[in-house]
Amino acid sequence: MEKICILDIVEDTIVDGPGFRTSIYSAGCPHCCPGCHNPHSWDIENGYWQSIDFIMDVIKSNPISNVTFSGGEPFFQPQGFIALAKRIKAETDKNIWCYTGFRYEMLMKKELHRELLSYLDVLVDGRFELDQKDEGLRFRGSHNQRIINLNQQIRKEKVYAGIEMYEIPAL
Numbered sequence: 001m002e003k004i005c006i007l008d009i010v011e012d013t014i015v016d017g018p019g020f021r022t023s024i025y026s027a028g029c030p031h032c033c034p035g036c037h038n039p040h041s042w043d044i045e046n047g048y049w050q051s052i053d054f055i056m057d058v059i060k061s062n063p064i065s066n067v068t069f070s071g072g073e074p075f076f077q078p079q080g081f082i083a084l085a086k087r088i089k090a091e092t093d094k095n096i097w098c099y100t101g102f103r104y105e106m107l108m109k110k111e112l113h114r115e116l117l118s119y120l121d122v123l124v125d126g127r128f129e130l131d132q133k134d135e136g137l138r139f140r141g142s143h144n145q146r147i148i149n150l151n152q153q154i155r156k157e158k159v160y161a162g163i164e165m166y167e168i169p170a171l
Contacts (some may be wrong), residue, residue, distance in 0.1 A: 005047040005081035007040065008071060015120065016068035016165065017097035017139055022059050026072035036131035037141065041072035045078050052084050054060040060092060069098040069120075078112040085119035095121040095151070097139075101128070104148055104169050111128035121166075134148070138163055 008024040010016075015113055016023045023025065023036070027047020032039075040046050059067055066089055070135050074081045081098075087095055100107070107113040107125075109145045130143035139147060149165045 002038050002052045002080060002083040003049045004052065004055065004077055004084060004097050005044050006038065006050050006055075007038075009050075009055065011058065011062060011070075012065060012168050015139075016070055016099070017066065020062070020065040021067040021068045021097070022062060022065045024055060024074075024084070024161065025070050026074045026077055028072040028076045029101065030076060031073060033101065033128040033130075035133065036077060036128055038071070042075075044072075046074070052080070052087060055084060056087050056091065057086060059094065066094045067096045069096065071099065073101055074098055075100050075102055075107060075113055076114065078110075078116050080117070082112065082116050089119055097122040099124045104146070112131050117150060119148075123148045123150055 005027040007027050010023045012020050013023050013130060014020060027041060028044030029042045032042050069081055085096055087092060088096060089110065096119060100123065102125060104125045107117055123143055126145040129142040129144050132144050134143055147163060148165045148168060
């Protein structure tokens with residue numbers, strides 16, 4: 001049975017992407033950004049292992065919430081998050097946002113990371129930079145972070161009007 005080490009599952013949050021969201025907070029983060037809003041997430045030992053079946057039950061219990069992967073660092077546990085993202089896409093019509101301290105260009109260099117990216121709709125990338133912090137930014141903490149639209153359908157429908165989104169960076 002596939003499991004992910006998580007810190008928490010927060011339902012009906014409105015800070016991790018537009019609308020109501022079920023946020024899965026992963027444990028473990030190699031970035032250790034100064035000023036991080038969740039330094040407790042850095043050590044994977046602070047988390048607990050939860051089955052994908054349980055997480056899916058929570059996600060499916062709320063028909064109006066979409067999903068966000070946050071952390072910690074979801075790409076620190078790519079196999080587990082790939083399995084979860086596959087299930088979300090196969091069993092629901094929910095979109096997935098993901099926060100990462102890695103840059104998109106770095107993620108594209110590893111096969112497992114590319115696979116996880118293929119299931120995501122929106123990626124918020126880049127380490128939190130304390131000297132670029134801006135509490136007025138929507139859905140990101142510092143100016144260096146990008147909200148990258150990975151989903152062609154979202155681009156076509158312009159679903160997230162009013163959110164500054166980047167197109168997929170050229171490699």
